[in-house]
Structure formats: structure tokens, C-alpha cells
């Protein structure tokens with residue numbers, strides 16, 4: 136999938152001692168990857184603050200503007216509007232469809248064209264959004280941003296060597312993007328009447344970096360070798376390592392690509408009965424990540440805080456605070472994930488997220504009747520428990536929602552598993568974005584209890600069904616499933632050679 140090289144089992148955990156130094160192309164590749172994460176985060180974080188700006192509402196959603204300022208109305212429903220939700224959600228729907236095409240382009244044409252298409256698509260999307268005169272321009276722009284996001288996700292998530300702390304760095308880049316967006320909204324909110332245009336248009340800055348990097352970077356050696364261009368692959372490797380002495384690494388890449396090519400039909404393979412545990416993880420982990428409800432905060436925090444009575448500025452800087460919490464939490468994850476393991480982080484994160492959501496639900500139930508503002512003291516309580524919730528998400532389901540799927544698949548199901556993970560994640564990101572404001576209107580405070588219920592389910596699921604993957608080499612993953620108290624009934628069928636059974 137996605138041109139991601141699959142390390143041969145014999146190579147996956149070997150102490151690697153290749154020659155070479157960090158060269159400019161390597162640094163450029165890192166910048167490209169980081170700017171990909173940044174833009175994705177920026178697009179996640181920017182829409183909520185923009186929706187909270189009056190000039191934006193007057194231009195595109197006048198009825199919401201009137202409702203927002205009407206006194207003594209049901210505050211829970213002020214922002215309930217399908218078009219408004221579509222402005223946020225359309226990005227993820229486009230990303231979902233693009234995920235099917237992007238992996239095809241990458242495996243046939245290489246990483247570079249996919250990054251280039253992604254960068255250009257981001258640029259056009261940002262331009263359309265900044266210049267928008269009607270809802271169609273807004274939504275088409277957001278869809279272009281969605282098309283741009285997928286290559287970034289697929290290429291960052293695919294390489295198995297990006298494991299542990301490194302894999303999490305990508306999530307951290309997304310968080311930085313979200314924080315930048317929150318800060319920029321805070322700054323542009325006072326630039327009337329065009330501050331929202333600046334917010335949306337600034338996505339063009341990292342998008343240009345990504346596009347330039349794609350133009351100036353050569354394709355990766357892995358991608359060239361996988362597509363049969365061995366000599367070219369070798370010379371690129373020499374260039375990026377800054378030494379002609381790359382034979383050892385080159386041979387390993389050739390071997391990895393040979394192993395990858397022997398894997399037939401990963402999509403058929405993942406649907407075999409013996410791979411049921413892997414298919415279950417590919418679907419449930421990204422699903423659970425989204426029904427934690429995190430994107431209620433990342434997409435709609437300013438709107439949410441305004442609905443319960445925070446003033447405009449307070450809403451925007453509260454969103455900045457939650458953005459900071461994402462970074463702190465994911466920082467904690469980077470330093471603890473390989474020490475304490477994945478399950479501990481998931482379980483502790485789950486318990487704290489549950490507490491945060493239940494307290495929010497109860498405070499709203501008893502202290503906020505939907506017509507007035509929340510008292511100052513309780514507003515502070517809401518902000519504090521929201522921070523607890525966000526920080527614990529950011530060390531658990533945020534990064535591990537990507538890291539664990541990259542570790543639970545055996546070699547033969549890996550590429551299909553990661554494609555499914557990306558698609559399911561985008562599907563439910565879309566679903567939450569498109570439904571939250573309406574659900575908030577109808578469920579009221581109950582929406583937080585609804586997400587808390589899912590957190591209970593996913594925490595129990597981790598406790599009973601997820602084996603620890605810390606330091607488990609990819610070629611030993613199948614054995615982990617065979618040892619598991621529940622999954623062994625499926626996984627052991629490998630030995631009983633019941634492979635063909637669907």
C-alpha cells in the first residue's frame with residue numbers, strides 16, 4: 136500500500152548500522168512530513184474559530200447569526216445548522232474517497248507525485264476558502280483540503296520503521312497545526328470584517344512548503360526500488376546519505392521490496408478468519424478514537440464555549456488552552472509509550488476521559504438550563520475538566536489510535552489493515568463533524584454522557600481484547616494473537632491451515 140516499504144522480517148529488528156549522515160534532502164523530507172501534519176492539524180483547528188466569528192456568519196449563515204444573538208433562546212441549539220456542519224465535515228468525506236485513489240497513485244507512480252498532488256490540492260483549497268463568496272466555494276475548498284490530507288496520512292503512516300516515538304511525532308505535528316489555528320483565530324477575530332479570510336488563507340503557507348519540497352525532492356529510494364528502478368534508487372540513496380558507500384542499506388531495501396512483492400492480495404488476506412483479530416482492530420481502533428468525542432473539542436470548542444455563555448474572546452482563548460493540552464498530552468506519550476506500554480496509557484487515559492466527560496455532562500445538566508450563561512465558577516470547572524479530558528486523550532487514543540494499528544498487523548495484512556484504518560478514521564471524523572451541533576441541540580448535556588459511554592466500552596475493550604504490542608516485532612505478531620485468551624480461536628487456525636475459510 137501507498138508505496139510503503141515492508142521490511143523483511145529478518146531485517147525488521149536488526150541492529151542497523153548503515154553509513155551516511157543527515158543531508159539536506161533528508162532534512163527537507165522531514166520538513167515535508169512535518170508540514171503535512173501541520174496543515175492537516177491547521178484545517179482541523181481552524182473551522183471552529185471561524186464559525187464563531189460574526190462576519191463569517193453574517194456572510195454565509197445569516198440565520199445562525201440572528202439566532203446566536205437572540206436573547207433567551209435555547210443556547211444548545213444556536214449553531215444547529217447542516218450547512219455549517221458541512222463546512223467542517225466535507226473535508227473528511229473527500230479524504231475518505233481520496234484514500235482509495237491515493238494508495239493506487241503512490242504504488243504506481245511513487246511518493247513524490249502523491250505529495251505534489253496533495254500540496255497543490257491544499258493550495259487550491261486554501262485559496263478557494265480565503266476568497267469564498269458563497270457556501271459552494273467554502274465547501275469545495277474544504278474538499279480540496281481533504282484530498283490533500285490523505286497522501287500525507289498514507290505516506291506518514293505506512294512505513295513500518297516509523298514506529299513508537301517517531302510515529303507519535305507525526306500526531307504531534309497535527310497538534311501543533313491545531314494550536315497554530317487556534318492562536319491565529321484568536322488574533323484574526325478582531326480584524327473585521329475579513330479576519331476569517333486570513334485564518335482560512337494562511338493554510339497556504341505550510342501548503343507551499345509541502346509543494347516546494349515535493350518539487351525539489353527526488354522520489355524516495357524505497358519507492359523507486361519497489362517500482363523496479365534499482366539503479367536510480369541506488370543513486371538517490373547515495374545522494375541522500377551523502378556517501379557512495381550505501382551497499383548494505385541498498386541490499387536491505389531490495390530484499391524488503393522482494394518480500395513486499397511476494398505478499399499477494401492483502402485485502403483478501405485480512406478478511407480470512409484467522410486474521411479476524413487484525414480486521415477487528417483495523418476497524419474498531421479508529422472508530423473508538425473518533426467516538427471519544429475529541430473532535431467535538433478540536434472542531435467546535437469555540438462554538439461550544441460560546442454556547443454555554445463564554446464571551447467571544449474567552450471562547451477563542453479557551454480553544455488555545457485545549458490546543459496546548461493536546462501538545463502536552465502527546466509529549467507525555469512520546470516519552471512513556473515505549474516504557475509503560477500501550478495498554479497502560481489507554482487504560483489511564485480512558486478513566487480520566489470518562490471523568491472529564493461525566494463532570495461536564497453533570498455540570499451542564501444541573502447548572503445550565505440552556506437559557507442563561509453558566510456562572511463564572513462553573514465555567515472554570517468546565518474548562519478544567521475539558522483540559523483533563525483533552526490531555527488524557529492526547530496521551531492515549533490520539534497517538535495510539537495510529538500507532539497501535541501500525542503494530543498489530545502481520546506482514547501479509549499490513550497494507551490492507553492500514554488502508555482500512557485510515558478510511559474508518561476519516562468516515563467517523565466526518566460523522567462526528569456532520570452531526571455534533573445537531574446532537575448537542577437534541578441531546579443537550581446528554582451528548583457528553585453519550586461519549587462517556589463509548590469511552591467505557593473502548594476501555595473495557597482494551598482491557599480484555601488488546602494484547603500489549605510494545606517491542607513486539609512484526610513477524611511475531613501472529614504468535615501474540617495465537618496466545619491471546621480470546622483471539623487464539625481465530626489466530627490458531629493458521630496452524631490448522633484453514634486459510635481459505637472466509
Ligand SMILES: OC[C@H]1O[C@](O)(CO)[C@@H](O)[C@@H]1O
Nearest residue numbers: 179309310430433461533564
Ligand atoms: O489530536 C487530535 C486530532 O488527532 C486526530 O485524532 C487524528 O489523529 C484527529 O481526529 C484529532 O482532531
